[in-house]
Structure formats: structure tokens, C-alpha cells
Amino acid sequence: MSGVIEGDSVSIGMLNQLQAQFAKDRDWDQYHTPRNLLLAMVGEVGELSEIFQWKGEVKRGLPDWKEEEKVHLGEELSDVLLYLLRLSDICGVDLGKAVLRKLELNAIKYPAKARKDIKKKEDEIEKSTPVDNGTD
Numbered sequence: 001m002s003g004v005i006e007g008d009s010v011s012i013g014m015l016n017q018l019q020a021q022f023a024k025d026r027d028w029d030q031y032h033t034p035r036n037l038l039l040a041m042v043g044e045v046g047e048l049s050e051i052f053q054w055k056g057e058v059k060r061g062l063p064d065w066k067e068e069e070k071v072h073l074g075e076e077l078s079d080v081l082l083y084l085l086r087l088s089d090i091c092g093v094d095l096g097k098a099v100l101r102k103l104e105l106n107a108i109k110y111p112a113k114a115r116k117d118i119k120k121k122e123d124e125i126e127k128s129t130p131v132d133n134g135t136d
């Protein structure tokens with residue numbers, strides 16, 4: 001369907017085009033208002049949440065999950081992404097540029113050096129605090 005060859009990168013623009021064509025082919029544009037897309041995406045986030053609901057903490061990479069669970073997870077993640085991309089497209093937001101801007105803002109708000117300084121101070125406090133070994 002997509003014409004993407006295994007190993008090719010997939011861009012936000014490509015996904016937007018595919019999603020827009022998919023909606024157009026089905027005459028769904030009339031229903032794709034910002035509100036409707038947002039509510040549909042929230043519903044998909046709910047379905048995504050259900051997958052994790054009773055699993056407790058999950059290890060990175062999902063080593064304890066069955067293959068069909070991972071496939072289902074991929075489907076629900078894809079649903080959320082597709083609605084997010086469609087919402088941004090309908091709202092006229094260049095999501096790629098918005099993400100890059102947000103990363104820059106986050107780098108200013110949460111500088112890496114500050115985290116290293118906090119860790120250093122935590123280590124200094126830990127080393128300078130006497131240990132109560134209960135021998136008083």
C-alpha cells in the first residue's frame with residue numbers, strides 16, 4: 001500500500017500524505033474536524049492504555065511479552081500516531097517543525113549541565129552526611 005521498501009525511512013510528510021489519501025478515498029474528510037480527530041485519538045490512547053493496565057511495570061523491549069501482544073501494541077501505537085498526524089495536518093501544524101522547536105525549548109528548560117550539577121551535589125551531600133550506625 002505505502003510503496004515503502006523495508007529499511008527505508010518513513011517521514012512525517014509521507015505518513016501525512018498516506019493518511020490524507022486514505023481519508024479522501026473513503027470520503028472521511030467531512031468527519032475529520034479537529035474535535036472529532038482529537039476525541040478519536042483519546043479513544044485510541046484508551047485502547048493503548050488497556051494493553052498495559054494490569055501488567056505492572058514492564059521491562060524495556062518487552063522481553064516477557066508474546067509476539068501477538070507486541071503486534072497488538074504496534075497497532076494501537078500506530079492508531080494514536082495516525083490520529084495525531086491527521087489532527088496536526090487538519091490544524092495546519094507542521095508537526096516535524098513543532099517537535100524540533102519543542103526539543104529546543106526543552107533543552108533550554110532542562111539543560112544537561114544542570115542535571116549533572118544536581119547529581120554532583122547529591123553525591124557531595126551523600127558523602128558528607130554521617131552514617132547513623134546505631135552505636136550511640
